[in-house]
Amino acid sequence: MRMQKCPVYAVKFNSKCTFPRLNATLFEDVAFNLGQICNTMVIWRIGSSPAGKGRVHMNKPKTHMTLDDRIAIQEGLNNNLSVRAIAKNINKSPSTVKREIDARKCPKGIVKFNSKCTFPRLNATLFEDVAFNLGQICNTMVIWRIGSSPAGKGRVHMNKPKTHMTLDDRIAIQEGLNNNLSVRAIAKNINKSPSTVKREIDARKCPKGRRSITVLPNCANRKDCDVHGLCKDTRCYSPCRNCISCKKLCDQYVPGTCGRLEASPYVCNGCAKQSSCTYDRVFYIATFANDMYQNTLISSREGINQEPEKLQQMDRLVSPLIKKGQPISHIYNSHSEELECSRSTLYNYIDACVFSARNIDLPRKVTYKVRKSSTRPSVTDAEKEMVKNRNYEAFQKYIKENPYVPVVEMDTVVGPVHTHRVLLTLMFRNCSLMLAVLLPCKTQDYVIQALNDICDGIGIRNFQKMFPVILTDRGTEFYAPEAIECDRFGEIKTKLFYCDPQCSWQKGMLEKNHEYIRYIVTKGTPFDAYTQEDITLMINHINSVSRDSLNGHTPFRLSQYLLDSSIHEYFHLLEIPPDEVCLKPSLLKQNK
Structure with missing residues (x-):
């Protein structure tokens, strides 16, 4: 193609290429072909001003500066790079970088984040971009807000979502106090602020009084007291403050207080002198605190909210x-x-x-007739969430990490629909021994009470040793994992896991063993006519049946080697002679 030349001027490009001046028609061809040759994303334009008429410019696309560009600017400034070097790094012109720094620098303050990150002060529009991108980078559940007060205008805050404290959080607080952790360390473990943990401990600590009413605590004036001769014993020359009877004889006696209760966290958890302490004691107990919290929730919503x-x-x-x-x-x-x-x-x-x-x-x-309310308790979203953290996958992971820990399967055996009494059954996997407790009703309270009674009867240490892990189904009577895992005083006694829905085979040993119960108490027969003694007799006969899976031994005989004798004494377990074992309904009829 032959082009018309102009000897006066030359066509200039940013890429330092020069061509003779062409007419306006040929400008587009030159620009297009050069763009294809360079294979770059460029924008071509013809100068419209009189001075630049007939001049072809190759410019980069104009885009807004992003957060990455601003971070690169900050890093360059922190490394003492020049504006020109920073502009080259982010592929911007030096004047653009200079205008960005001049327009958005902050001479008085900085944007503050709880995560200790700092950025130059930006305008209000860019605050949201900073907050959103930093939230995505940190991958944390945070809420971003821009300060609305005049003093805090232009300041980005990163706040955690406000949620009520759960029983798991309170158990973690109790364990931290028992291990003598500081309030700040406990707050960091449960992802709460230290002030929240401090208010929780102060508001819901439980006073327990002295260990013994007859033993009085030391006098508050004991260090400065110089009283002698209260006992009127001429042979006694020592100060009365060293004598036990001083507390009863001295009219200036003032009960002292423990120095531990005068410093944070103002509770006796973790104290090494609990067994010999004579002062008034104050403890933080997770279950007691959670009950107070629940009562406060209920009482605050009761009554009529009108004057x-x-x-x-x-x-x-x-x-x-x-x-x-x-x-x-x-x-x-x-x-x-x-x-x-x-x-x-x-x-x-x-x-x-x-x-x-x-x-x-x-x-x-x-x-209108009164609507019939369902007697079956509904499952809340919080209970469903707690079950998710204790599902069968978590159980398998825990057993893989602790392969030698004993596992106990738990379930209930119900009668006809119109009856209330049920059996709470427990079965040890290691020896196939089955236990049964007759409950008045199929509710969470009765299940928790039955397990706490067993724990009190055999002792918390024996319960922790024989029932370290309990696997059960997702019946509503078991939807109180924290209460089941803790005893009456908040101490953890076991770990609870749940089978998957419609997967009873995951605790198949207990389901299979329920057949023996149905041999004696046929399906459709209510448990209302039976007592705990009848159930114990039935369990003794079932546990005295030899099993091929136990190499011809009985569960009772094997349990004598693997379990503590306290469980046999509490449930009155006895071995039935082989020829006297009866698995017919006549067993309980004869007992009547």
């Missing part, structure tokens, strides 16, 4: 209209602004006899 004057005003408005036969919907639509409550609240107030109008005054309510 007496407001209730009287509502009564004077609503009751006459109801007695005229007006429906609640009509009254509420006409006076919703004056009532300042929901429609369902009005029904609740009438049902609670707060107003002078009663349910009998409502034309339709007395004709």
Whole structure:
């Protein structure tokens, strides 16, 4: 292609290439072909100003500066690089970098984060980008907000989500106090602020008093006391503060307090002198604190959240209209602004006899039958979340890490639908010994009480040794893992895991052993007519049956070698002679 030349000027490019000046038509061809040759992402434009007319420019695409660019600028400034060197690193012009630094530098303060990261002060629009990107980089569950106060304007805060403290958190606090950890170390372990942990301990610590009422604590003035001769014994020359009877004879006696309770965390957990302490004791107990928390939640939502004057005003408005036969919907639509409550609240107030109008005054309510409430407890989202952390996969992982730990399978055996009594069954995998406890009802409270009774009967140490791991199904009666894992005083006694849904084969030993119970108590027979003595007799006969899986031995005989004798004494387990074993319903009928 032949081009027209212009000897006066040359065509200039940023890539330092020069061509003779061409006419306007050929500019586009040159630009396009040069772009194909260089194989670069460029934008071509023809200068429109009079001075630059007929001049072809090769420019990079104009983009906004990103957070990565700004981080590179900060790193370059921290390494004392020049503006030109920083601009070359991020492929920007030096003037662009200089304008960025001048426009967004912060001479007075910095943007502060809880994660100890600092960035130059940016404008409000870029704060959200900084917060979002840093949140993605740290991969943490955080909430970002921009300070709204005049003093904190332009300051980015990283806050943790506010959640209520759970029983697991309180158990971790108790364990930390028992190990003499500081409040700050405990707060770091459970991902809470130290002030939150301190307020939790102060608000829900449990005073336990002195170990013995007869033994008085040392006097508060003991160090400075110089009283002699209170006992009137002429042979005694030592100060009375060294005598035991001084506490009863001295009229200046003031009960002292332990110095441990005068310093943070103000509790006796972890004290090495608990067995010989004579002072008033204060402990932090996880289960006690959680019960206080639950009671506070319930009590704060009970009663009527209205002032007496407001209730009287509502009564004077609503009751006459109801007695005229007006429906609640009509009254509420006409006076919703004056009532300042929901429609369902009005029904609740009438049902609670707060107003002078009663349910009998409502034309339709007395004709409705009372809805039957389900006796089966519903499973909350929190309980489902706790079960997820104790599923069968977690059980397999724990057994792989601790292959020699004994496992106990747990389940319930129910009667007909119209009955209440059930059997709580426990089976040791290592010896196939089965235990059974007759429960009045299939609820969490009775399951927890039965396990706590066993723990109290055989001792917490024996329970921890024989029941280190319990595997059960996902019945609602077992949906209280923290309460099952801890004893009455909050000490951890076992670890609880759950089978997967519809996977009873994961605790197949116990399911198979339930067949022996059905040999004696057939399916459909209620347990209401039986006592715990009858159940113990049935279990003794079942445990006295020899098994091929035990090489011809009985579970009872094998349990004598593998389990502590306290479990046999608590459940009154006995071995039945082989020829006297009976697995028929007549066994319990003969006992009657």
